[in-house]
Amino acid sequence: MTAFLKVNGETVDVRTALQWQLIGDDQGFAQETLKNVVVLQSAAKAGMKASKEDMQVVVDEMRYAMGLESTEAMNQWMNERGLDLAAMQGFCEITALRNKMRAGITDAQIRERFAEIQTKGETVELYGIFCDSEDTAKELKAQASEGESFLQLAKDNSIDPETGRQGGFIGATSRGELAGEVEAAAFSGKEGDIIGPFKTDDAFAIYMIGKLHKPTLEDEEFGLREALFEESIHELAEKAEVEQLILGLKVNPFAEDKEGDE
Numbered sequence: 295m296t297a298f299l300k301v302n303g304e305t306v307d308v309r310t311a312l313q314w315q316l317i318g319d320d321q322g323f324a325q326e327t328l329k330n331v332v333v334l335q336s337a338a339k340a341g342m343k344a345s346k347e348d349m350q351v352v353v354d355e356m357r358y359a360m361g362l363e364s365t366e367a368m369n370q371w372m373n374e375r376g377l378d379l380a381a382m383q384g385f386c387e388i389t390a391l392r393n394k395m396r397a398g399i400t401d402a403q404i405r406e407r408f409a410e411i412q413t414k415g416e417t418v419e420l421y422g423i424f425c426d427s428e429d430t431a432k433e434l435k436a437q438a439s440e441g442e443s444f445l446q447l448a449k450d451n452s453i454d455p456e457t458g459r460q461g462g463f464i465g466a467t468s469r470g471e472l473a474g475e476v477e478a479a480a481f482s483g484k485e486g487d488i489i490g491p492f493k494t495d496d497a498f499a500i501y502m503i504g505k506l507h508k509p510t511l512e513d514e515e516f517g518l519r520e521a522l523f524e525e526s527i528h529e530l531a532e533k534a535e536v537e538q539l540i541l542g543l544k545v546n547p548f549a550e551d552k553e554g555d556e
Contacts, residue, residue, distance in 0.1 A: 344390035419504030421462035431491035
């Protein structure tokens, strides 16, 4: 059996190390290896190749990220890790192909995904004043609308001591975290608007809208491209026929993840 580690004179073989990971439900190494293989296979099927220039970009980015300014420093880094040129070329080819496949995600795909998640990324900061009667809440709303400090009104009048002493500050909330009518008013308003009164479980509340964050396509494009790419590789990996030869298993390491999702 191939030796993997020697610890204080005792050798651990690769099969044993992988079995320990499997018992601990850690399939990370097998999963990442599988994803790398399906990248190579998918690229070959599509006639996609990584040129020397593509791979050199990967090397240059690695050297920059790790502060390896010279070829000698890079060679020393490789030697310290037992890496030969073939291993480095293989890694750079996979990374370059990943970059090409990621770049192949279309703008239309990104726009479609953005439309699906756009509202989920919206947040609004709220300040609140909680009152024991609707009339009081309406009066305080009128005072705030006429220019009195909402924060001071909250400190002086809110029956909720926790938010009251903070000038009514509740914090940032996302869609789905507020009661329906409050959410509709908060996300359709603008910063500084006073909304309410709304009946809560034990009070009448008015709110001042603070900062509104509505994600833009430009802000989210990089993350969406990465997510779409990873989903496509994950899907290919899930469908792959896999044998973990050293363990004698015909089990796809993503199989349990798929069952969990279902």
